[in-house]
Amino acid sequence: MQVLRVYQLYVENLRKEKPSLVEQGVPVVLLCVLGRMLLICGGFYDKRSTIVEPLVERCLMFDDCLHLRQEALARQLFALKQSLVTGKPIFRRPSVILSTQSYFSSRSSVDGDTANHRPAGVPRVYTTYTTEDNTERSLTLLRPLKRGNPQPLLFIATEDPLDSSTIKLVKLVVREYGVGVHRLLAERQFAPMLYGRKSLEGAPTSYIMEFLSPPTYTTCRWVTLFEFFKSKDLAARYSRAIRNALDRILTVMEEANMVHGDLRPNSVMLEVGSDKIPAVCSGEEQAVNLTVVDFDWAEARASRL
Known part of the structure; x- marks a missing residue:
């Protein structure tokens, strides 16, 4: 694109x-x-x-x-x-x-024609997708995920341009995608919900999933661990809680004999408040709310042997 x-x-x-x-x-x-x-x-x-x-x-x-x-x-x-x-x-x-x-x-x-204008490089063939229960739903890709530094395979989309509650993230994949690992972690609320996909001949497969929006001055949202770690004070203060959350995620994958394949700060999202401070869950082991993304290399461990 x-x-x-x-x-x-x-x-x-x-x-x-x-x-x-x-x-x-x-x-x-x-x-x-x-x-x-x-x-x-x-x-x-x-x-x-x-x-x-x-x-x-x-x-x-x-x-x-x-x-x-x-x-x-x-x-x-x-x-x-x-x-x-x-x-x-x-x-x-x-x-x-x-x-x-x-x-x-x-x-x-x-x-100079601004009617139905979309930013350059936004695909137009992905007009529908198939849900997990084989239901066909409409889809409109709006723009790249990041305007200033676009990632060519990630797009913001919606089922209804007049309904902001239908905003979703679309990821275009040109190779295999770790659907099984994504679904496993999503069931445990450790990954975005996976709503469905669309396969087209001669084009990447689109995977439609929950959109994790960035924080604003009034709402709690998501940042990558890479961005969060830029603040050394915050990273040091919440390192134990982050480690506990990561251990839970790794335990879920190990018990299912699955691997992510690319687990790094850029592929782990942290939920933070409007003040950019994460909420720590109470319990025997305090932990923050983490969500794993980017399952391009994820698969069952046995398939790597």
């Missing part, structure tokens, strides 16, 4: 420098590299929207024993070179074309 924003900025610059090219639609070929994944896309501007579509299926750039990935990569790069040399489109379109109303598309401020 970042490539869409880059293309939008490119179109904006061309409107000033080469307006004649903008009139022709600014056709470009875009190479998107995410780790070892390559995706070749085409970009164009239809005078209303900036649009980025995949031209071929995504390609994983690492070896396999049958050399299938190497061959697929070679074919795509050769086709790209021939297309650039001849000026003719020779790619076969994938089975799912992601166009104006789909994955990489967004209304852009380039055209």
